[in-house]
Amino acid sequence: MAFGHFSQGQPPEDPVEALRAELLAVKQASGLSYARLGARTHYAKSSWERWVNGKQFPPRAAVESLAAALELDPERLLALWERADEARADATGADEGGVGESANGAGEPEEPGHGAGGAAVAEADTSATPRQRPAGRRRLLFVGAVCLLGAAVSVAAVLATGGDSHDAPAASKAAAATGSAQPPTPQCRAAGCGGKDPAATHCGLDGQTLTLTRNKDIVIELRYSKACAAAWGRITYASKSAIVDADNSAGDSFATPVHWGNDVYSPMVAVTGRMTAWACGTQPNGGARECTRHMPVPGTPQG
Structure with a gap:
């Protein structure tokens, strides 16, 4: 691949x-x-x-x-x-x-x-x-x-x-x-999503990958929800104890290790205004750490 x-x-x-x-x-x-x-x-x-x-x-x-x-x-x-x-x-x-x-x-x-x-x-x-x-x-x-x-x-x-x-x-x-089929309502927004699970809060339902990179075999993605104004990290093709973390320019950072299988996603960080966010993946046992680009809110003018 x-x-x-x-x-x-x-x-x-x-x-x-x-x-x-x-x-x-x-x-x-x-x-x-x-x-x-x-x-x-x-x-x-x-x-x-x-x-x-x-x-x-x-x-x-x-x-x-x-x-x-x-x-x-x-x-x-x-x-x-x-x-x-x-x-x-x-x-x-x-x-x-x-x-x-x-x-x-x-x-x-x-x-x-x-x-x-x-x-x-x-x-x-x-x-x-x-x-x-x-x-x-x-x-x-x-x-x-x-x-x-x-x-x-x-x-x-x-x-x-x-x-x-x-x-x-x-x-x-x-x-x-x-008798209707209404989509689930996001349960948090921006700073209120900090440290929360994107699936449990329904933020993952409109999730999109803003950028991705790799750390050897690990694929690292920065995922983003417009509805929740929040982002999170996800790693795939990883081994047990590999770690994914999501970070933003306000200093927030949340991490999760792989407990089983070969993939995991992190809790969320807020991404609003001129803030940027990024995701990182770390190899097991304190191995090498690689991060995606720092990404702003989609559509935010640069410069």
Whole structure:
């Protein structure tokens, strides 16, 4: 995997890697395990692990289901998916069939996910024989998927009222009670977000990567929420005990080590006015520390 542009603070040019990075960002912001993610989207947890970690390319229906389950605007995720899918088609000379697949695909599940009602649902077969996909058929399938997703969101909102309070966000419960699907409201802003979790406060839902760099194999990202006027650091491809920290020009700094897996994100720091923020990643056992560029609030005039 190439990281040639990371040292310059630029996102990866590979559309497939860009999609993988965004799926990881969404998962991290949701605070959900692979098992809970699978339960909400009706795809196996093993499938999400492969898709998020770049071992396999996700079907479009899975990306749509993810956006619906987490109450996200699907346009950004689907645009990234389209770019990645086109790049794969250009590379192979044939489309690999992500659009038409759904949670009820014909593939035999390795570890089937379970819906809110407890019934096992087969995961999609993402290794099907490559096939051409006419543009008209792709649009028809997309319209059909949107209709089905609308019904699925309504059912999920109703079922969420009887779910585990840690699994069903408060916004989903409120939506079930009112019959609407309103996005979660950020729970803090600016200085009030200092030291808080971006997922628990819903700040991660509009998170974007402002800049990134690397420390050997560790990828270091500075993530930012416009709604919360706050930023946080995230590291991936890291080892246990590696540390990520987020800092701002006001002197605030918050750090978190990797406890398990190979990624972690830090608590937030405020980024307002003329302030700048940056993220750093430190190798385990007091190893080398590298930081991203210092970034201002997006859109702030420089000079």
